[in-house]
Amino acid sequence: MGRQKLWWGRGLAAVTMLALAGCTVTNDAVDSKASDAAPSVSAGAPGGEADTGTLPGVPSAEQAGTELAGLKVAPHGSMAGYSRAKFPHWAQQGEKCDTREKVLERDGTNVTRDAECRAVSGSWVSVYDDKTFTSASDLDIDHMVPLANAWRSGAAGWTQEKRKAFANDLTHPQLLAVSAASNRSKGDQGPDEWQPPSKPYWCTYARAWVSVKATYELSVTAAEKNTLTDMLGTCSS
Template sequence: MTRRQSWWRRGLAVGAVFALAGCAAIEDATQPEPADGKPSVSASASTGAGGGGGTAADDSALPGIPTAEQARTELAGLTVAKHGSMSGYSRAKFPHWASQGESCDTRETVLERDGTDVERDDQCRAVSGKWTSVYDDKAFTEARDLDIDHMVPLANAWRSGARTWTQEKRKEFANDLTRPQLLAVSAATNRSKGDQGPDEWQPPSKAYWCTYSRAWVSVKASYELSVTETEKETLTEMLDTCGS
């Protein structure tokens, strides 16, 4: 009788182990994939590698950024109009990333510009370095965790005037390294922003609002793109964070 109870208890223990393993396997198999089909942001992107360092307000890497006063003047001169049609839009009409010579393209050029201690392989790919995503003030050491954001998104540009441009001008816009149009940021914030204007999305780090609004206005003014009424109102409020 004692021997039978011992085997019975062992059988229960083994059964419990298999049951728990089975539950874990089912749970792993049913984890949802990203709904938008984009790659998942890695753990280092979600936690950062020492974010919160207070560097989000730094705009030293952005070329051609105006002062707050210059941006206010440029904003006042922009055409105010409703968004145009998205008819005919395609990202393919804004060719990127263009070659920048020496095996480098626009993406790799921005990664090198916005990072520190960046090392490249013989194909110009960033294999190491340090970057701070100014939108959320998080730090990274893996280039794959970063996206290159178009300050004024391609679709927004299309709706505000770029639909009438030549393909060559749209290529220039999508690869512009001379104005504050491109910057390396966390993949999470870039994909959260999408093609939204500042009246719909602002950087999570409010410390960057001043720089963001100055850059946005500068790009729209340089390319003579229109703004909506609410876009202009929001940009005015964001410029107010710059102080006098």
């Protein structure tokens, strides 16, 4: 029995490595600085931290607190020149799948796709408002840090290629399938202006938001930092 368990563990690790290698995307990878920053995945849920579900690269509350302390604090920059077109999405990810379809598959349960990679069935739980959906058309893919918020906090000075990487980042906790209603309620607001209706998700939300801002070296406002500190405080409540 011991040998069988050892063989199974090694086999599972090998399959996982092959699966990850097969999903590598070269054309739409995050810029070298961001991709070099290894995401810190929280192991388990220490200190009462909420389950991060399918969201990748979410740091622990402790690490998020350290990253938050290191972020530049500055007022919002200008929206002059902003356009969603300057953050090209959704990028092709291979096998006829674009970024949206990849997130829908990752975040759903029993997802089936047609020949064009469109999700035609499955079940999704919108963690922002605790609602369950069985139609992909009821879901939006939320940018954890909205494109307009990123523009005002540093992305205005990026290259188009880096903005494209940001808008299609499947490695860090930047993309999440949620209800269209909650995504549109959020808009481009920061945590000081909008928080998920489901308060138990505040811990994960704050950790993810801080991680994305730290990875891409985006600034935060004073009000944003204060609210994120309060939200991280729910991780141990």
